[in-house]
Amino acid sequence: MPEIDLLHEQAHLAAARTALARMRERTEAIEVNAADPIAAAYLARTLYYRAAALADDPGTALFFGRLDTADADRWYIGRRHVSDEAGDPMVIDWRAAVSTAFYRATRAEPMGITLRRRFGIAGGEITAYEDEHLTDAAEPESRSAILAAEIERPRVGPMRDIVSTIQPEQDEIVRADADTTVCVQGAPGTGKTAVGLHRAAWLLYAHRDRLARQGVLVIGPNRAFLDHIGAVLPALGEVRVGHTTIADLVASRPARATEAPRVAALKGDARLAEVLRRAVWAAVATPSQAxxxxxxxxxxxxxxxxxxxxxxxxxxxxxxxxxxxxxxxxxxxxxxxxxxxxxxxxxxxxxxxxxxxxxxxxxxxxxxWPTLDPAKVLHRLLSDPGALSAAADGVLSVDEQRMLLWDKPPRTAGSAKWTTADLVLVDELTDLLDRTPSLGHVILDEAQDLSPMQLRAVGRRASTGSLTVLGDIAQGTTPWATASWADALTHLGKPDSHVEVLARGFRVPASVITYAARLLPLIAPGLAAPESVRDNPGRLSEHAATAAEISDRLVALVHAAVQAPGSVGVIAPDADIDRLSTALSGAGIEHGVLGSDHGDVEHQVDIVPATIAKGLEFDRVIVVEPAAIAAAEPDERTGLRRLYVVLTRAVSELDILHSGPLPSALGG
Ligand SMILES: Nc1ncnc2c1ncn2[C@@H]1O[C@H](COP(=O)(O)OP(=O)(O)OP(=O)(O)O)[C@@H](O)[C@H]1O
Known part of the structure; x- marks a missing residue:
């Protein structure tokens, strides 16, 4: 790597930074001069977003790659477009069509590229580079050390973007046609979430006018997950993408009650759509008089x-x-x-x-033909056996109808204590009465966990748009988890969509994935474990203790884990969280408790209830009492699936601390 070349690239970065600062100053200097106050507010907001998108993060370099083409063009590829005073590009947005070759060109298909250069970056500065001469047959193929370093880096804080190292199979999904609904099945850590977020950013670049107007929404399983992923799109300059949980999506009113899983599962069954449709249209009375x-x-x-x-x-x-x-x-x-x-x-x-x-x-x-209120329609169905049987006759069995009816019906819809599953039904009813507006694109993560009725709720929010559906059948932990993507896509209203499989794992090291994969034949026969692309095989240790020793042993393991940089996740049965948190506090170990605090303070150590670990990752993970984590679920398969999720959160090390015997499927 000649020093002179490195100096030249560093100079280009400095010049690009100056140019970006100038672009931002110009945007900030534009005065809003519109007579109409609405137009003025719109313009001011647009300028605000444009200036925000032109912010320079000193911690990252403005570009991470360079392409030299056979036509003697040279393109620097970065997070956003930067041009010089003459308007000539100094950095090309990674989402532009010319950047595609950076991710996909190969020696077999160089796509007009003679040189691909990847930059090594530390603290926002270029420290190294690595070249591939794609048309030089004599050059030996070698694995990118810069890519390896990015994958191996210790994880700290929330999820980061992967623009500099998107892999060809991921890029195909990111840049799939805007009108195409893509479904991605992938084992833990194969980059599904990362791909979904980069797809949102690409769509907004390629179809800015339409999609900024219609809206792009990311749906994830819980708040802790949204906190984990929430910084990725803003770092890519996209500050206007909504993020929500599936529960919040349909929360027209608060959910104040819970119910038996089998009742919730029935309420999530697609047959309820027909029952609700009939209940609504039954309100139209046959006229007897002229x-x-x-x-x-x-x-x-x-x-x-x-x-x-x-x-x-x-x-x-x-x-x-x-x-x-x-x-x-x-x-x-x-x-x-x-x-x-x-x-x-x-x-x-x-x-x-x-x-x-x-x-x-x-x-x-x-x-x-009365006007109807959705909550009142549901209130009547769940309280009045006659109304329910009229709507459900031939659709639900008598036993199922009995299961749906309230034991003690609330007097009015206003006083009813709705469950989460009820609110999905209210959402369906709302749509039967008045069409739900469609967004331009919806990214649905951990989609395997949604009930058919929840999938319908998401699908109607993309009825004229498209979806990116991400998930892993083996990680389905709800009683209504989907058994096949064909079913899920049908409920989403996109039955003909294509399913892509991601097979290379970027998170979980080989030793850990081999261990967790012992569960696969029981939880998802037919699905393969990912092939780990991490060089470091990781470390996996089991620690047996007595029940009385668990807290002290945990404190010792956490003490050891915090010696190195990187996040530490203690994943435990939900019922043990308070006790373990008290033990860590007693030992003076600062930590967050996910699900209770709101992720606004970053900690090196987080305690994570097993039920919200999905989608998260930590450099080192300590799983406490795996058998109890599995036993807390309503059935064995769901329990082992929960365990599979929990065991696959680690980036470098996994400690398993247990007093009871390990589940036999793990070899215990
Ligand atoms: N091309 C890549 N380059 C570098 N890192 C990557 C790449 N793809 C994925 N990763 C990293 O791998 C980790 C796992 O990615 P992600 O969370 O998107 O996986 P996932 O398939 O959604 O996992 P899960 O099923 O457990 O939710 C993240 O840290 C992500 O940044």
């Missing part, structure tokens, strides 16, 4: 059978309940006008409108 509209001296009649035809036609149009209702007075007025014409009158549009607004028409509509 509509009579007095106008002046005359009274106009629309016979009940004509009204019934109108209702049938409106019902069959596929419009939402309230939209169809809004058309009802117009259709009735049309029939009144036909009667007028038959009587020799020639009514015009104004007559049509005035008939539609006539009090007789209004009260007839109100009597036969």
């Amino acid at each position: 509509l009579v509209v007095p106008r002046g001296a005359r009274r106009w009649r629309v016979p009940a059978y004509d009204v019934a035809d109108v209702m049938d036609e409106l019902r069959s149009r596929g419009a939402r309940f309230h939209a169809a209702r809004a058309m009802f007075p117009q259709r009735l007025a049309h029939h009144v006008l036909l009667a007028m014409e038959r009587a020799g009158e020639s009514p015009d549009d104004r007559v049509h409108d005035s008939v539609a607004r006539n009090p007789a028409v209004k009260s007839y509509v109100a009597a036969h």
Whole structure:
């Protein structure tokens, strides 16, 4: 690596930084001069976001790669576009089409590239580089040391972007066509979350106008997960992507009750969609009496059978309940006008409108086609056996209907204590009444855990857009976890979408993945363990102790773990969290407790209840009482799946501390 070249690259970085600062100053200097206050506010906001996107993070370099092309062009590839005073590019955004070759060019297919240079970066400065001459047949193939160092680096703090090292198979997903829904199955640590977030950033770059308007949303399993991933998109300059949990997505009101898993599973069953649809449309009453509209001296009649035809036609149009209702007075007025014409009158549009607004028409509509409140519809279904059986006849068995009914029905919908599964049903009802607006793109992470009804709730938020669906069947830990991606995609409303498999694992070292993979034949037969790309095989140790010794042994293990840089996660049964936290505090070990605090203070050590460990990672993990973690779940398979999730959070070392025997599937 000639020193002179390194100096030259460092000089280019310094010049690019100066250019970026100038771009930002220019943006900040633009005065908002719009007469209309709404336009002014819009412009001010746009400029604010543009300036934010031009911020220079001194901790990262503005570019991480260089491409020299056969046409003698030279492109520096970085996190955002930077141009010089003349407007010529100094750094190309990693999402631009020309950057694709940085990720995908190979010796077999050099894509017009003669040289690919990767930069080694430390503290925001270029410290090294590595070249590949893609058209030089004599150059030996070697594995990138810079890529290896990035993968092996100790993890500290929340998740970071992977723009400098996106792998070809990941890049294919990141840049998949905007209208395509992609489903990614991948074992723990294969980069599903990373790929999903980079796809969001790429989509916003490639289709900024449409997607910034329609919105892009990331859905994850819980708050701790969102805290873990929340800095990735802002670091890529994308500050406007929404992040939410699946529970918050449908939380039109607070969930204040819990219920037996089998009841929640039934409420999440796709058959409930039909029950709710019937319950809503049953509110349209078959007319027994004619509509009579007095106008002046005359009274106009629309016979009940004509009204019934109108209702049938409106019902069959596929419009939402309230939209169809809004058309009802117009259709009735049309029939009144036909009667007028038959009587020799020639009514015009104004007559049509005035008939539609006539009090007789209004009260007839109100009597036969009421407006509905979604929570009230559900309240009635769960309290009134007659209403439920009318809606569920032939769809749910009598036993299932009994399971759904409240033992002690609350008096009103307002006083009901809804469960999380109820709120998903309220969301479905809301959509039956009034169409849910669609976003441009939805990234759904840990999708395997969603019930069919939850998948429908997500799907309707992308009804005219597309989705990136990420998950791992082996990590499904809900009683309603999906058994196949084909099923999940059908419930999401995208049945023909393609499933991609990511097989290379970037997180879990070989020794740990081999250990965790002992569970795979029991929890997901047919799924393979990832092939770890980490050079370091990691360390795995089992520590047996008596129940009385667990706290002291944990303190000793944590003390040892914090000696090196990198995050430490103590993952334990939910029921043990308070006790273990007290033990660490007693030993003077500062730590966070995920799920209780809000991740606003960063700790080197976090205690993690097993049920929220999904999607997280720590440099070193200590799993406490694995058998109890598995036993806390309603059935054996779910228990072992939970354990599989917990065991696959470690980047370099895994300690297993146990007093009870280890689950036999692990060889205990
Ligand atoms: N191409 C890459 N270069 C460097 N690091 C990568 C790459 N791909 C993934 N990683 C890293 O591997 C780790 C695991 O990635 P990620 O969390 O996206 O995996 P996942 O498949 O979602 O895992 P899980 O199923 O456990 O949620 C992260 O630290 C991520 O930054």
